[in-house]
Amino acid sequence: MSNVYQATTSAPVNIACIKYWGKRNESLILPTNSSLSVTLSQDNLRSTTTARADPSFTTDRLWLNGKEDIIKPGGRLHTCITEMKRLRAEFEAANPDQPKIASFNVHICSFNNFPTAAGLASSASGFAALVYALSRLYVLPHSPEDLSLIARRGSGSACRSLFGGFVAWDMGSDDATGSDSKARQVAPESHWPEMEALICVVNDAKKGTSSTSGMQRTVVTSALLQHRISEVVPSRMAEIERAIADKRFGDFAEITMRDSNQFHAVALDTYPPIFYMNDVSRAIIAIITEYNRLSEQPKAAYTYDAGPNAVIYALTPNVREIAQLVLYYFPQAEKVFIGGKEVEAALPEGFNEA
Ligand code: ADP
Numbered sequence: 222m223s224n225v226y227q228a229t230t231s232a233p234v235n236i237a238c239i240k241y242w243g244k245r246n247e248s249l250i251l252p253t254n255s256s257l258s259v260t261l262s263q264d265n266l267r268s269t270t271t272a273r274a275d276p277s278f279t280t281d282r283l284w285l286n287g288k289e290d291i292i293k294p295g296g297r298l299h300t301c302i303t304e305m306k307r308l309r310a311e312f313e314a315a316n317p318d319q320p321k322i323a324s325f326n327v328h329i330c331s332f333n334n335f336p337t338a339a340g341l342a343s344s345a346s347g348f349a350a351l352v353y354a355l356s357r358l359y360v361l362p363h364s365p366e367d368l369s370l371i372a373r374r375g376s377g378s379a380c381r382s383l384f385g386g387f388v389a390w391d392m393g394s395d396d397a398t399g400s401d402s403k404a405r406q407v408a409p410e411s412h413w414p415e416m417e418a419l420i421c422v423v424n425d426a427k428k429g430t431s432s433t434s435g436m437q438r439t440v441v442t443s444a445l446l447q448h449r450i451s452e453v454v455p456s457r458m459a460e461i462e463r464a465i466a467d468k469r470f471g472d473f474a475e476i477t478m479r480d481s482n483q484f485h486a487v488a489l490d491t492y493p494p495i496f497y498m499n500d501v502s503r504a505i506i507a508i509i510t511e512y513n514r515l516s517e518q519p520k521a522a523y524t525y526d527a528g529p530n531a532v533i534y535a536l537t538p539n540v541r542e543i544a545q546l547v548l549y550y551f552p553q554a555e556k557v558f559i560g561g562k563e564v565e566a567a568l569p570e571g572f573n574e575a
């Protein structure tokens with residue numbers, strides 16, 4: 222019997238607090254600004270990917286959610302697979318006792334346990350899982366930082382899903398090869414275990430404008446983007462890193478909400494404009510704004526990626542109250558549970574419904 226070379230791994234999604242939107246180099250996927258996100262826990266939204274290398278495979282192939290995706294020469298899937306094969310070839314050259322599998326074609330099969338291409342960062346978990354599965358298949362010694370450089374070539378946001386906790390993607394300055402445009406862990410999940418994310422699926426359909434084409438159009442047409450990348454993001458990155466280090470939720474929340482707002486303003490400033498949020502998204506913003514008015518410091522932070530779905534960051538003691546509030550306005554056909562206990566719709570004391 223011949224040997225089986227196969228590995229399966231999962232990677233979680235990450236939801237940005239400081240949004241990546243715009244590339245200065247399309248083929249290397251180098252961003253116009255640094256970004257920062259929170260990686261969600263593995264047991265929630267994730268991509269699970271199996272990679273197998275075999276001498277009988279005649280081409281590289283990939284199936285996403287059971288349907289074959291064509292691997293275009295020079296495309297992102299092709300780049301990631303080629304880079305990983307190159308690392309394996311280097312590894313085999315340095316370790317002659319290892320089996321020679323770098324030249325085999327690979328078959329890759331991936332499933333997302335949440336809506337794909339709907340603005341819930343499937344490209345982030347998807348390409349992180351792909352690169353991670355190949356690194357396991359090839360038993361590579363490379364660090365998450367090294368792998369983040371390759372995941373970035375699949376989808377920019379994917380570089381941040383190689384780390385857990387709070388993660389920055391430093392834009393870097395090496396425009397020739399992009400060697401310093403990679404992810405860095407700002408703090409592990411254990412630094413602030415009370416931080417939770419409430420995912421509100423407003424619409425699970427595929428978005429009309431992909432992140433890739435949307436940001437392309439923004440870079441070409443939006444003057445507001447230039448202001449954002451030069452005047453706003455650099456200080457915000459420094460401030461949010463400090464807020465995380467000191468566990469100041471109110472400041473973390475304000476920066477997160479302001480950055481989501483500015484990202485969607487930049488989308489609107491794109492010509493023709495791009496609308497990722499809808500009426501329900503905007504209603505959730507109004508609800509969270511009124512909720513935050515009730516306390517001295519914000520207790521909830523909404524953020525929206527390139528889609529209508531809300532992610533609400535909050536600390537554990539407040540999550541149930543926020544879920545009750547959202548359910549009051551948006552009753553669900555199915556029961557919602559937090560920590561094994563059903564969430565009943567309710568308004569917090571003092572909440573003004575007007
Ligand atoms: P999202 O908001 O979900 O990240 P994008 O427009 O950024 O949407 O990217 C969606 C694309 O990412 C999909 O059309 C597919 O090409 C790719 N993708 C999503 N999930 C996976 C996966 N598990 N493995 C490989 N590629 C994936």
Ligand code: DP6
Pocket residue numbers: 236237239240241242250256342344345375376377378379432433434525526527
């Ligand atoms: C709004 O990483 O999906 O979610 O690099 O073209 O694949 P490509 O784009 P992608 O863009 C993510 C945009 C965002 C913000 C973020 O995750 O930082």
Ligand code: CO
Pocket residue numbers: 342343344345376378432
């Ligand atoms: Co994406």
